Each structure stands twice: as structure tokens, then as C-alpha cells.
Amino acid sequence: MKIGFVGLGAVVQTAYLPALAALAEDAEIWGFDPDLTLSGVNQAQSLEALLALPLDRLVIATPSLLHLPVLEQALASRIPLILVEKPVVASLAQHDRLQALLADPAVAGRVLALDHWMARTAVQRLLSGTLGADWQPLTGEARVRPATIQDVAEVEGFLLEPCGIDEQGHPFALNFATGEPDQRTFHHPDGVILDIGTHVLAMIRELLVALGGGDSLHLIAEGVCDRLGQPIVLGDLRTAEGRACLRGEAAGVPLTLWLDKYAGPGVEKKGLSLLLKDGRRLELLRSGNQAWLHHHENGVLQRWQLEGPLYRDCIAETLLAPLPAKGWQGTTARRLQEVGLLLELQQLLRGPH
Numbered sequence: 401m402k403i404g405f406v407g408l409g410a411v412v413q414t415a416y417l418p419a420l421a422a423l424a425e426d427a428e429i430w431g432f433d434p435d436l437t438l439s440g441v442n443q444a445q446s447l448e449a450l451l452a453l454p455l456d457r458l459v460i461a462t463p464s465l466l467h468l469p470v471l472e473q474a475l476a477s478r479i480p481l482i483l484v485e486k487p488v489v490a491s492l493a494q495h496d497r498l499q500a501l502l503a504d505p506a507v508a509g510r511v512l513a514l515d516h517w518m519a520r521t522a523v524q525r526l527l528s529g530t531l532g533a534d535w536q537p538l539t540g541e542a543r544v545r546p547a548t549i550q551d552v553a554e555v556e557g558f559l560l561e562p563c564g565i566d567e568q569g570h571p572f573a574l575n576f577a578t579g580e581p582d583q584r585t586f587h588h589p590d591g592v593i594l595d596i597g598t599h600v601l602a603m604i605r606e607l608l609v610a611l612g613g614g615d616s617l618h619l620i621a622e623g624v625c626d627r628l629g630q631p632i633v634l635g636d637l638r639t640a641e642g643r644a645c646l647r648g649e650a651a652g653v654p655l656t657l658w659l660d661k662y663a664g665p666g667v668e669k670k671g672l673s674l675l676l677k678d679g680r681r682l683e684l685l686r687s688g689n690q691a692w693l694h695h696h697e698n699g700v701l702q703r704w705q706l707e708g709p710l711y712r713d714c715i716a717e718t719l720l721a722p723l724p725a726k727g728w729q730g731t732t733a734r735r736l737q738e739v740g741l742l743l744e745l746q747q748l749l750r751g752p753h
């Protein structure tokens with residue numbers, strides 16, 4: 401397989417390349433980045449040169465505001481599947497433009513709006529009796545009763561990231577994969593609502609759809625503040641949100657999302673909690689290269705554990721998988737709907753822009 405990357409930054413280096421080394425040693429990897437070359441990646445001299453190659457897959461991993469312009473150029477090539485990193489677009493104008501482009505089924509069939517968290521499917525697998533053997537039971541073999549969307553009482557998602565504290569006592573971000581200080585300064589639109597809200601929302605929407613839920617989605621934002629705890633004021637188009645709580649419903653199910661990029665040194669909580677009407681609660685939790693699945697019922701806790709890098713499953717199921725018979729249209733439409741809603745929430749806070 402020949403795979404091209406546009407942008408060779410942190411996510412390519414820490415997520416894609418290690419996964420490809422483990423899963424697809426024979427893959428021929430090409431890339432274009434105006435500022436970077438990487439060993440093991442054949443260097444194209446321009447985006448045009450990259451797009452002229454007979455690639456099987458293209459991954460767009462540039463900063464988010466460039467996803468759409470690069471995608472539009474890539475759609476003019478012959479590449480059969482173009483994967484776009486999250487968030488698929490970064491402004492409402494881009495959202496509307498992409499929605500119009502995807503109205504053409506020939507275009508929609510070639511675009512996968514990718515969020516690595518959408519591959520965190522352990523809860524739906526547990527509830528449908530298809531949990532993979534790679535999930536080790538920690539509390540003995542257990543039979544779990546199935547559930548569908550009618551059985552769901554509420555769902556919560558959380559992405560609380562650890563941070564560092566500088567000499568002035570101010571929090572600073574850490575790299576999502578290495579835990580080293582992240583030297584970048586984040587600005588709008590790369591605040592938590594869009595940048596990490598997409599992850600939790602993608603995971604929860606795929607869960608609800610797998611349980612038979614529809615596409616409805618409504619959210620409001622509460623308690624939004626910046627890295628230093630100051631509220632985001634109307635007219636501020638620069639400061640990134642550092643913390644937010646989003647509340648509403650998805651597929652008719654009450655939904656709350658807790659997002660915090662500066663939760664504190666050593667403070668980390670990433671995953672979801674699904675409450676069923678019969679009182680059972682299922683949790684999917686992740687830290688580093690480990691994930692845990694919890695099933696609580698009548699005070700009895702059953703646990704499973706998975707070892708392995710987060711990105712590997714997603715890359716195996718998307719980038720390296722054959723094109724699904726029905727294409728990726730439904731997935732891409734959900735990601736675009738989520739990003740559109742998150743961008744609207746950002747706009748409500750800041751005013752039109």
C-alpha cells in the first residue's frame with residue numbers, strides 16, 4: 401500500500417508512523433511538509449507532487465484550518481480514500497463548504513473524517529457480546545446482558561488532561577503522546593471545545609449509533625474559561641478555551657461532556673460512563689497505553705483491561721482497512737455535524753466571526 405501524508409508533525413510522528421511500523425511494514429510512505437523531513441518517509445517536493453503519485457490513501461494532518469483547502473486540492477487527484485484528521489474543518493464557513501461538497505456521493509465516498517477516539521468501541525462490543533480477546537478479564541469470565549438505545553438513561557464523557565505548572569504558578573499543556581511540555585501556544589479555534597470535544601463526542605456518538613440511536617445532537621456550553629481560569633469574553637477571537645462543560649442530548653439520551661486541558665499535575669481522566677435504566681453503569685477509561693472497561697451492577701464490579709497504543713486499532717480499522725461496502729459517508733457526516741455544533745458553541749461565546 402502507498403500512503404501519503406500532508407503534514408508530518410506530532411500526530412504523524414507519535415501516532416501514525418509507530419502504528420504503521422507495527423502493522424504494515426511493507427507500506428510505502430510518502431509525505432509533504434514545508435518545514436520537516438522524516439526518516440522512513442519519502443519526501444515529495446510539493447503538495448502537487450505528492451498528489452500526482454499513485455497513492456492508495458492520503459492522510460491530511462496539517463493544522464486544522466488547512467484541512468479543507470488541502471482536501472479540496474486532493475479531491476482533484478485520483479486518490480481513492482482521503483482521511484482528514486480531527487477536527488475535519490475549523491470554521492463555520494469551512495463547515496458549510498464541506499457539507500456542500502459532500503452532497504456529491506462521488507466526493508462523500510472518498511472522504512473519511514477521522515477521529516482516533518471513534519475506534520474506542522469496547523462498550524458497544526461488551527454489550528453485543530463481541531468484546532475482543534485482547535481485552536483481558538481482571539475479575540473472571542462474565543456474561544453481560546445486551547442493551548440497546550432504549551435501555552440508556554444517560555451518558556457522560558470526560559477528557560481531563562494532566563498539565564505542568566510554571567514558575568508563576570500558571571498551567572501549561574503537555575504533549576498528548578509523550579507527556580513532555582508542549583511548547584506551542586494554543587489559540588482559538590484550537591480550544592478544548594473543538595480540539596478535544598471532538599474526541600469525546602466522536603466516541604459517544606459511535607457508541608449510541610451502534611446501540612441503534614439516531615443522529616440528533618444538541619449541546620450548550622457552561623463554565624468555559626481559558627488556561628488561567630478567566631472566562632472567554634464576547635469579541636475575543638484569540639484566547640483558546642482551556643476548560644468547558646457541554647450539556648445536552650445525543651440520540652435522545654442526556655449527555656454531559658467534561659473537557660479540561662489543564663486539569664492539574666498528574667490529574668488525568670479520559671473516557672466515558674454509560675448509565676443504563678436498569679441501574680447498570682459501564683465505564684471505558686484510558687491512560688497512556690492502557691484502557692479499562694468497568695461493568696457495575698448491584699455493587700458488583702467486573703473489569704477488563706487492554707494493553708496497546710491507542711492509535712493502532714483505529715489505523716488498522718480505517719487507513720489500512722479495505723474501503724467498507726457502504727463507504728465512510730455516515731461516519732464522516734457525523735464528524736462534520738459534531739464539528740459544526742462545536743464551532744457554533746465557540747461562536748456563541750465569542751460572537752460571529
Ligand SMILES: NC(=O)c1ccc[n+]([C@@H]2O[C@H](COP(=O)([O-])OP(=O)(O)OC[C@H]3O[C@@H](n4cnc5c(N)ncnc54)[C@H](O)[C@@H]3O)[C@@H](O)[C@H]2O)c1
Binds near residue numbers: 411412576
Ligand atoms: N486524532 C488525534 O488524536 C490527534 C492528535 C493530535 C493532533 N491531531 C490533529 O492532527 C493535525 C496535526 O496536529 P499535530 O499535533 O501533528 O500538529 P503539528 O503542528 O505538530 O504538525 C502539523 C504539521 O503540518 C505542517 N504544515 C503546515 N502547513 C502545511 C502545508 N500547507 N502543507 C503540508 N504541511 C503543512 C507543519 O509544518 C507541521 O509539521 C491537527 O489537525 C490536529 O488536530 C489529532
